[in-house]
Amino acid sequence: MSVSASAPGRTGTPAPGGPEDRAARVALTWLAEPGNRAVWALVEQAGAPATLDRLLSGDIPDARLRSAVSARAAAGDARRMAEIAMRRADRLGARLVVPADEEWPRRVADLATLELDTGGRINNDTRPPLCFWVRGAWPLGETLERSVAIIGARAATDYGIHVTGELASAISQDGWTVLSGGAFGIDAAAHRGALTAGGRTVAVLACGIDRPYPVGHTALFDRIADSGLLISEWPVGAEPLRHRFLIRNRVIAAATAGTVVVEAAARSGAAQTMSRVLALNRPAMVVPGPVTSAMSVGCHEILRNNPYARVVTNAAEVLEEIGRIGEYFAEIPRGPQRRHDHLDEEAALVLEALPRSGTSTPEQLAAEARLDLRTVLRRLSLLEIAGLVVRTADGVSLAPARGPSRAATG
Amino acid sequence: MSVSASAPGRTGTPAPGGPEDRAARVALTWLAEPGNRAVWALVEQAGAPATLDRLLSGDIPDARLRSAVSARAAAGDARRMAEIAMRRADRLGARLVVPADEEWPRRVADLATLELDTGGRINNDTRPPLCFWVRGAWPLGETLERSVAIIGARAATDYGIHVTGELASAISQDGWTVLSGGAFGIDAAAHRGALTAGGRTVAVLACGIDRPYPVGHTALFDRIADSGLLISEWPVGAEPLRHRFLIRNRVIAAATAGTVVVEAAARSGAAQTMSRVLALNRPAMVVPGPVTSAMSVGCHEILRNNPYARVVTNAAEVLEEIGRIGEYFAEIPRGPQRRHDHLDEEAALVLEALPRSGTSTPEQLAAEARLDLRTVLRRLSLLEIAGLVVRTADGVSLAPARGPSRAATG
Numbered sequence: 001m002s003v004s005a006s007a008p009g010r011t012g013t014p015a016p017g018g019p020e021d022r023a024a025r026v027a028l029t030w031l032a033e034p035g036n037r038a039v040w041a042l043v044e045q046a047g048a049p050a051t052l053d054r055l056l057s058g059d060i061p062d063a064r065l066r067s068a069v070s071a072r073a074a075a076g077d078a079r080r081m082a083e084i085a086m087r088r089a090d091r092l093g094a095r096l097v098v099p100a101d102e103e104w105p106r107r108v109a110d111l112a113t114l115e116l117d118t119g120g121r122i123n124n125d126t127r128p129p130l131c132f133w134v135r136g137a138w139p140l141g142e143t144l145e146r147s148v149a150i151i152g153a154r155a156a157t158d159y160g161i162h163v164t165g166e167l168a169s170a171i172s173q174d175g176w177t178v179l180s181g182g183a184f185g186i187d188a189a190a191h192r193g194a195l196t197a198g199g200r201t202v203a204v205l206a207c208g209i210d211r212p213y214p215v216g217h218t219a220l221f222d223r224i225a226d227s228g229l230l231i232s233e234w235p236v237g238a239e240p241l242r243h244r245f246l247i248r249n250r251v252i253a254a255a256t257a258g259t260v261v262v263e264a265a266a267r268s269g270a271a272q273t274m275s276r277v278l279a280l281n282r283p284a285m286v287v288p289g290p291v292t293s294a295m296s297v298g299c300h301e302i303l304r305n306n307p308y309a310r311v312v313t314n315a316a317e318v319l320e321e322i323g324r325i326g327e328y329f330a331e332i333p334r335g336p337q338r339r340h341d342h343l344d345e346e347a348a349l350v351l352e353a354l355p356r357s358g359t360s361t362p363e364q365l366a367a368e369a370r371l372d373l374r375t376v377l378r379r380l381s382l383l384e385i386a387g388l389v390v391r392t393a394d395g396v397s398l399a400p401a402r403g404p405s406r407a408a409t410g
Numbered sequence: 411m412s413v414s415a416s417a418p419g420r421t422g423t424p425a426p427g428g429p430e431d432r433a434a435r436v437a438l439t440w441l442a443e444p445g446n447r448a449v450w451a452l453v454e455q456a457g458a459p460a461t462l463d464r465l466l467s468g469d470i471p472d473a474r475l476r477s478a479v480s481a482r483a484a485a486g487d488a489r490r491m492a493e494i495a496m497r498r499a500d501r502l503g504a505r506l507v508v509p510a511d512e513e514w515p516r517r518v519a520d521l522a523t524l525e526l527d528t529g530g531r532i533n534n535d536t537r538p539p540l541c542f543w544v545r546g547a548w549p550l551g552e553t554l555e556r557s558v559a560i561i562g563a564r565a566a567t568d569y570g571i572h573v574t575g576e577l578a579s580a581i582s583q584d585g586w587t588v589l590s591g592g593a594f595g596i597d598a599a600a601h602r603g604a605l606t607a608g609g610r611t612v613a614v615l616a617c618g619i620d621r622p623y624p625v626g627h628t629a630l631f632d633r634i635a636d637s638g639l640l641i642s643e644w645p646v647g648a649e650p651l652r653h654r655f656l657i658r659n660r661v662i663a664a665a666t667a668g669t670v671v672v673e674a675a676a677r678s679g680a681a682q683t684m685s686r687v688l689a690l691n692r693p694a695m696v697v698p699g700p701v702t703s704a705m706s707v708g709c710h711e712i713l714r715n716n717p718y719a720r721v722v723t724n725a726a727e728v729l730e731e732i733g734r735i736g737e738y739f740a741e742i743p744r745g746p747q748r749r750h751d752h753l754d755e756e757a758a759l760v761l762e763a764l765p766r767s768g769t770s771t772p773e774q775l776a777a778e779a780r781l782d783l784r785t786v787l788r789r790l791s792l793l794e795i796a797g798l799v800v801r802t803a804d805g806v807s808l809a810p811a812r813g814p815s816r817a818a819t820g
Contacts, residue, residue, distance in 0.1 A: 287701055
C-alpha cells in the first residue's frame with residue numbers, strides 16, 4: 001500500500017513534532033490503545049496525521065483494529081477529543097512529549113523490535129508509545145536515562161515494604177531515578193523511599209494523569225509530580241481499565257535500565273513485566289523472600305522460569321547490574337577503542353575470547369574466558385547492546401566495525 | 411612404575427573384598443585422609459594391599475603424601491591400627507563396606523573424574539572413598555540410591571528449621587532417603603524430619619562412628635542408626651578435625667541424587683559442598699529466604715554465583731529435580747529405545763532437536779525445542795548422565811550407539 005493512497009487529500013507529511021503531528025498522536029491513542037502493532041506500523045510508514053486520516057476513513061487492513069476504531073469513532077470525534085484533552089492538560093500544567101521532542105526517552109524505541117511468543121492480544125501489542133503526557137519539571141528523557149524500576153505486589157508484606165524502601169532510598173541516593181507504577185504496596189514504597197531520600201521518582205500511570213489511580217494516592221502523586229515526574233500514554237480523562245495496566249507494563253520494562261521485583265503473588269503482573277524486561281535484554285532482578293510467604297511465590301516463580309533473571313539482595317547488587325548497562329549506553333557514541341577501555345573485566349575477557357573471525361558459543365567462551373556460563377551470557381547481552389558483538393544462528397561473533405546495533409534480541 | 415616394583419615380596423594382588431583388601435583399606439585411611447589423589451591413584455593401579463606395602467616402604471612419589479604418611483607411621487603401626495579399629499567396630503555392631511561389596515554405593519565412583527579448579531589441598535583431594543564404616547541395618551547402596559541431601563547452617567533460624575522439617579518429611583514420605591551431616595541446626599532438622607515421618611535417614615560423619623560428634627546428638631545418632639544409617643569413611647577412633655568436614659562434604663555431594671541447601675551464612679561450607687554437587691552435574695537446589703536474614707546470605711550467594719543452582723521452594727520442586735535424575739539412573743541398564751520411552755517431555759524435545767550427525771549448541775537447541783536455555787542445559791546434563799548425549803568442544807551431539815557413558819563432566 002502507498003502513503004498517498006492511505007492519506008486521501010493530504011499532500012506530503014507535516015513536520016514531526018508540529019501541532020498536527022502532536023494532535024494526531026493524541027487522537028490515535030484515543031482511537032486505539034497504545035502499543036497497537038497495526039497503528040504503530042502505519043505511523044512509522046506514513047506519519048501520525050496520515051495514519052489518523054486513514055483510520056478515520058475506515059481504510060484499515062487489520063480487522064481487529066478496524067472494529068476497535070469504528071467503535072471509538074462512534075463515541076466521538078477523535079480530533080475534537082484530542083483538542084479537549086490538550087486544553088485540559090494545559091490547565092493541569094501537564095505537557096505532551098512526542099518522539100520528535102528533545103526530551104523523548106530513547107530506550108522505549110527498543111519496543112519496536114520486541115517479539116514475544118506469549119499469546120493474547122495485549123501481550124503482543126507491545127509497540128513503542130506514540131506520546132507521553134508528563135506532569136513535573138524534569139526533562140523526561142534525562143530523567144529516565146538513569147532509571148531503575150522497582151515493582152511488586154499491592155498486597156505487600158512488611159518485609160517487602162521494608163526491603164523496597166531500603167532499595168529505593170539507596171538507589172536514588174546513587175543518582176538513579178526510581179520508577180514504578182504508583183500502585184499500593186511495593187510501588188508506593190518504592191516512590192516513598194526515593195522521595196524520603198530526596199531522590200527523583202517517576203510514576204507511570206495506566207490512565208489519564210488528571211485522574212490519579214488509586215485515588216488514595218492523590219497526595220502521593222502530587223508529591224511525585226512536585227519532585228519527580230507523573231507520566232502516562234493515555235489522554236487526560238482515560239480510565240484505569242484493567243487491561244491498561246498490562247499495556248503500561250511494557251513502558252516500565254522499556255523505559256528503565258533494569259527492573260527489580262520485590263514481592264509478587266503467583267502468576268502476577270510482575271511476571272508479565274519481567275518477561276518484557278528479559279525480552280529487551282535488560283537486567284531482570286528479583287528479590288527472594290521466605291518460601292513460606294505467598295507474596296514471594298511469584299518472585300521465586302520468575303527465578304525458576306527464567307535463566308537470565310538474577311537474584312538481588314541489596315542496592316549494591318542492583319547498582320552493579322544496572323550500572324554496567326548504564327555505562328554501556330553511555331559508551332555507545334564513542335569509537336570501539338574507547339568503548340573497550342570502559343568494559344568491565346569480565347566483559348573484556350569475553351570479548352578477548354571471541355575469535356577475530358567466525359563464531360563461538362557461550363559455552364566455548366565460558367571455557368576460554370574461565371567464567372561461569374551465566375556471567376558470559378549476561379556480558380554477551382551487554383556487549384550486544386553496546387554493539388560490540390552480534391548473535392547469529394551459529395553462535396556469537398564480533399560486530400563488524402560499523403556503529404553498534406541497538407536491535408533488541410530477546 | 412610397575413606393580414611388582416611397588417609391592418616388594420608380593421606376588422599377585424589378593425582378591426578385592428577379601429580380608430587383606432579390607433584391612434589394607436582401613437590402614438590406608440588411617441595413614442592418609444580419605445580422598446587423597448595420590449593414594450587413590452595407586453589403589454586403582456595396584457590395589458589396596460600393594461599400595462599399603464608401598465606407602466609403608468616409603469617409596470612414595472608424591473612428596474606431600476610421603477611426609478604425611480611418615481608422620482602417621484611414626485605414631486603407630488598402620489596394620490595394627492586397622493586390626494584394632496575392625497575389632498572395635500565389631501563390638502559396636504558396625505560393619506566395613508568396600509567397593510567389592512554388593513552394597514557399595516555406585517554414585518561415589520563419579521568422584522574419580524571430578525575436577526575442580528578451586529585451589530587448596532583439601533579442595534582438590536576429592537577422590538572416591540576407599541571404604542565406609544556403617545551402623546544400621548539397611549544395605550548402604552540401596553539406601554543411597556534414592557537419596558537427597560538436605561544441608562545447611564548450624565546456627566539456623568526458626569524459618570530454616572521449619573522449612574527443613576517440612577521438606578525432609580515430605581521427601582522421605584515419597585520414599586527417598588534424607589541424607590545429612592548430623593550437625594546442629596539444618597542437618598538435625600533434616601534427620602528429625604525424616605525420622606518423624608517414619609522415613610529413612612543417613613548421617614555422614616567426619617569422624618569415627620564410635621565417637622558421635624556433636625556429643626549432644628548422641629541420642630539422635632542412635633535413633634538414626636536404629637531406623638537408618640550412620641556412616642563414615644574414617645576408622646573408629648578418628649577425631650572430628652575441622653578439615654575432615656570439608657573432606658566429608660564430597661561424599662554428601664556424590665552419594666546423593668541431589669542436594670538442597672536451606673540456610674547458609676556467607677562463604678559457608680554449604681557453598682563448598684554445592685560446588686561439588688554442581689561439578690558432578692547433580693541437581694544443586696537452594697531454598698531462598700529473607701534478604702534481611704544473615705542465614706540466607708550464603709543461599710543467595712550460591713544462586714548468584716552458579717547458573718545451574720536452582721531455586722526450590724517446596725518438596726514437590728525438589729522431587730521434580732531429583733526424581734528425573736533418579737529415573738535416568740534407573741533407565742541406564744535398558745536399551746536406548748526403552749530409555750527414550752521414559753524421557754520426560756522436555757528431555758525428549760531436546761533429544762529430538764539434536765541433529766542425527768554433527769553437533770548443536772544449547773542455544774540452538776533452546777530455539778529448536780522452544781524451551782528456555784536453563785531447561786535445555788539441565789536436560790542436557792541428565793541426558794549426558796544417561797549416556798544419550800555427549801558434550802564436545804564444538805557443542806553437544808547424540809551419543810554413539812554403544813552403552814551410556816557415566817563419566818562426570820562437571
